[in-house]
Amino acid sequence: MSPRIGLIPGDPSGIGPELVARLLAEDCIAEADVLLIGDRHVFELGQAQAGLSHEMTAVDAATTDWIRVDGLALHEMQTLTPDEVVLAESTEASGRSTLRVLDQALDFVQQGVIDAIVFAPFNKASMHMAGIGHSDELHYMAEKLGVSGYISELNTLDGMWTSRVTSHIALKDVADAIDAHRIEEATHLIDRTLRRAGYARPRIAVAALNPHAGDGGNFGREEIDVIEPAVARMAGGQMAVTGPLPSDTVFLKVTRGEIDAVVTMYHDQGQIALKLLGFDRGVTVQGGLPVPVTTPAHGTAFDIAGRGEADVGATRAAFEIACKMVSNWEQESAA
Amino acid sequence: MTRTGPIALSCGEPAGIGPEIAAKAWATLRDSCPFFWIGDPRHLPPGTPIREITAPLEALSACTDAMPVLRLPFQGSADKGQADPANAAGVIRAIETGVQLVQAGEAAALCTAPIHKKALIDGAGFAYPGHTEFLAALAGCERVVMMLASAQLRVVPATIHIALSDVPSVLSPALLRETIEITALGLQRQFGIAAPRIAVAGLNPHAGEGGAMGHEELDWINDLVRQMQSEGLAVTGPHPADTLFHAAARTRYDAAVCMYHDQALIPIKTLDFDRGVNVTLGLPFIRTSPDHGTAFDIAGSGKANPTSLIEALKLAQAMAASS
Numbered sequence: 001m002s003p004r005i006g007l008i009p010g011d012p013s014g015i016g017p018e019l020v021a022r023l024l025a026e027d028c029i030a031e032a033d034v035l036l037i038g039d040r041h042v043f044e045l046g047q048a049q050a051g052l053s054h055e056m057t058a059v060d061a062a063t064t065d066w067i068r069v070d071g072l073a074l075h076e077m078q079t080l081t082p083d084e085v086v087l088a089e090s091t092e093a094s095g096r097s098t099l100r101v102l103d104q105a106l107d108f109v110q111q112g113v114i115d116a117i118v119f120a121p122f123n124k125a126s127m128h129m130a131g132i133g134h135s136d137e138l139h140y141m142a143e144k145l146g147v148s149g150y151i152s153e154l155n156t157l158d159g160m161w162t163s164r165v166t167s168h169i170a171l172k173d174v175a176d177a178i179d180a181h182r183i184e185e186a187t188h189l190i191d192r193t194l195r196r197a198g199y200a201r202p203r204i205a206v207a208a209l210n211p212h213a214g215d216g217g218n219f220g221r222e223e224i225d226v227i228e229p230a231v232a233r234m235a236g237g238q239m240a241v242t243g244p245l246p247s248d249t250v251f252l253k254v255t256r257g258e259i260d261a262v263v264t265m266y267h268d269q270g271q272i273a274l275k276l277l278g279f280d281r282g283v284t285v286q287g288g289l290p291v292p293v294t295t296p297a298h299g300t301a302f303d304i305a306g307r308g309e310a311d312v313g314a315t316r317a318a319f320e321i322a323c324k325m326v327s328n329w330e331q332e333s334a335a
Numbered sequence: 336m337t338r339t340g341p342i343a344l345s346c347g348e349p350a351g352i353g354p355e356i357a358a359k360a361w362a363t364l365r366d367s368c369p370f371f372w373i374g375d376p377r378h379l380p381p382g383t384p385i386r387e388i389t390a391p392l393e394a395l396s397a398c399t400d401a402m403p404v405l406r407l408p409f410q411g412s413a414d415k416g417q418a419d420p421a422n423a424a425g426v427i428r429a430i431e432t433g434v435q436l437v438q439a440g441e442a443a444a445l446c447t448a449p450i451h452k453k454a455l456i457d458g459a460g461f462a463y464p465g466h467t468e469f470l471a472a473l474a475g476c477e478r479v480v481m482m483l484a485s486a487q488l489r490v491v492p493a494t495i496h497i498a499l500s501d502v503p504s505v506l507s508p509a510l511l512r513e514t515i516e517i518t519a520l521g522l523q524r525q526f527g528i529a530a531p532r533i534a535v536a537g538l539n540p541h542a543g544e545g546g547a548m549g550h551e552e553l554d555w556i557n558d559l560v561r562q563m564q565s566e567g568l569a570v571t572g573p574h575p576a577d578t579l580f581h582a583a584a585r586t587r588y589d590a591a592v593c594m595y596h597d598q599a600l601i602p603i604k605t606l607d608f609d610r611g612v613n614v615t616l617g618l619p620f621i622r623t624s625p626d627h628g629t630a631f632d633i634a635g636s637g638k639a640n641p642t643s644l645i646e647a648l649k650l651a652q653a654m655a656a657s658s
Contacts, residue, residue, distance in 0.1 A: 168548050169548055170543070170548050170550070171549055172502075174500075210499050211496055214498070215496070220498030220500065247597045247601055248600035248601050251604075251605045252605060267540035268576045268577050268598060269601065271577035272576055273602075275580070279583070
C-alpha cells in the first residue's frame with residue numbers, strides 16, 4: 001500500500017503554495033497517494049506563481065474513499081477569501097487559515113484518513129496573531145494529538161541528522177537545563193526516528209556542552225557529571241551511541257560518514273553546522289508525534305514570495321522522508 | 336609598506352610533531368614561501384636537508400635547496416612522544432629569538448609550532464597561561480585577540496576556554512568592544528583591509544528574538560554595536576548565529592566576532608577542518624600558528640599532517656605582503 005500523505009500549503013502569504021505546486025510536478029509524487037487539504041484558490045495561486053497547472057478533484061475525505069478518485073484529490077476548505085491573501089505579509093487571516101488547515105489534517109490523521117502530514121512553511125508571526133497559544137507548531141500539534149511524551153524538532157540534511165536537548169531558551173539557562181533524563185530522551189527519540197527513516201542501527205554521537213568537551217573538567221564539569229554517565233548507560237543498551245564529543249569537530253564525523261546523527265545540547269550548536277552545510281536544503285521532522293510530520297527547514301521566504309523563484313528541493317526531501325517513515329512505521333507496528 | 340624578509344618558524348615542543356611538519360612544510364613551500372626554522376637540528380627527522388644560516392636574510396636564497404636553520408642548541412633528549420623538561424629553555428629561547436628577529440625587521444613574520452605547556456613549567460618555570468600570553472608579554476601588549484582564519488572564513492571568539500555556563504557573565508561591553516576594536520585594527524594593519532566589515536554574532540538562539548529567548552542582545556549588545564557604528568566602524572549585528580556562516584552570509588563580512596569558543600570553532604572546522612590557522616591580533620608583529628597541538632601520540636611516526644602549518648606559513652606570507 002502506498003503511503004497516504006496529507007499535503008498542506010502552509011502560510012498562503014509565503015512561498016508555501018508555490019512549493020506545493022512544484023512538488024506535485026516532481027516524480028516522487030508517484031510514490032504516494034496525496035491528499036491536498038485547504039482552499040482551492042490558495043493551491044491555484046501557487047500554481048499560477050509556479051507557472052504550473054494541476055487538475056484537482058474535490059472530495060470529502062472524511063466520508064469518501066479519496067484514494068479512488070480520478071486525478072488529484074482535494075479536500076476543499078474555506079479558511080480565507082482570496083482578498084485576504086496578502087503576499088509577503090504576516091496577517092491574522094493567514095495565521096488563522098494555516099491553523100484551520102492544520103487542524104483538519106490532524107483530524108484526518110486521528111481518523112486514519114491519512115498516514116502522514118507534509119506541510120509547506122508556516123509563519124510564526126501569523127500563527128501568533130491568530131492565537132496559536134503555544135511556542136511553536138510542534139507543541140500545538142502534540143496537544144491536538146494528545147501526546148504527553150517527549151517531543152523535539154529533528155533536523156536533517158543530506159543524511160545528517162540532529163536533535164537537541166534544549167532549544168529556544170537563553171544561553172545562560174542551557175547548562176541548568178541539561179540533565180541525564182533529557183539527554184536520554186533526545187537520544188532515544190533520534191534513534192527511534194532514524195530507524196523509522198530506514199537506518200537499521202543508527203550511529204549516534206552525543207555532543208559535549210563545553211569547549212574541548214570540558215578538557216577533563218577544566219572548562220566545565222557537565223561532561224563528567226552528566227553527559228558521560230548518560231551516554232555510558234545508553235551504550236550499555238541497544239543503541240550505537242558515543243560521546244560526549246567536542247562540538248567543533250563532531251559534525252565532521254557526520255560529513256565523513258562515520259556517524260549518522262548528533263544529539264546537540266543547545267540550539268545553535270547543531271543549527272550552525274546544518275545551515276552552513278545546506279542553508280536551504282534541510283528538512284525538519286516533528287519528532288515524538290504518533291505519525292510522521294515533516295516540513296522544509298526554511299521559512300516562508302517573504303522576500304521571494306509570489307515571484308516564482310522558490311526552490312522545491314527541501315520540500316521534496318521532506319516528502320520523501322515522510323513516505324519512507326510511513327513504510328517503516330508500518331513494518332514496525334506489524335513486527 | 337610591505338614587510339620583506341623570510342618568515343621565522345619556532346621549533347615548538349621538540350618531542351611533538353613540530354619538527355616533522357616543519358620539514359614537510361619546507362618540502363612543499365621551498366620555492367614559494369621562504370622561511371627559516373629556529374631550533375636544534377637534532378630534533379628534525381633524519382635525512383632532512385638543512386642549511387645552517389646565521390642571519391635571516393640568507394634564508395631567501397637558501398630555502399630552495401635546503402631548509403634554512405638558525406641553530407639553537409637544546410639541552411634535552413631528541414626522543415619523540417614524551418617531553419623532556421631539559422629542552423624547555425631551548426623551546427623558550429626559540430620563541431624569544433623569533434620575536435627579536437621579527438621586531439628587528441629581519442623576519443617578516445613569526446610562525447610558531449605548538450608547545451607543551453607542562454614541560455615548560457617543569458623545565459623552566461614558565462609562568463604564562465599559554466603561547467599567546469607569552470608573546471604578548473615579550474611584546475609588551477596588555478590585550479591580544481585570537482582569530483581563526485581560513486580561505487573561507489575568519490572568526491574571533493570573544494571568550495575562549497571557559498565553561499559555557501560562565502560565558503554570559505564573562506562577556507561584558509568592555510570585553511566585546513575591545514575584541515571588536517583589536518579585530519578591526521588587525522584587519523586594517525595586517526590584512527590590508529581598509530574598512531573592515533565585522534559581523535557580531537548574537538549570544539542567544541535567534542539573537543534572542545526580541546527578548547523571547549535571552550536578554551543580553553536587548554540589554555547591551557545592540558547598544559554597543561550601534562554605538563560603535565556611530566563611531567564609524569563597519570560593524571553589524573547582533574546576528575542570529577545559525578544563519579551567519581552559510582556561503583551567502585560569509586560574503587557580507589571580513590570577520591565574525593563570536594560570543595563563545597564553539598560558536599566560532601564549529602563553523603570554521605566544519606568548513607575547513609585542517610586548513611584553519613591561528614592568528615594573534617594586537618601584537619606589533621605578525622604571528623600565525625597551526626591550529627593543533629603537539630600530537631605526542633603520533634610524533635616520530637611520520638604520519639603528522641603538515642596542512643595547518645603550511646597554511647599558517649602561507650597566511651603569514653600573505654599578511655606580510657599586505658601590511
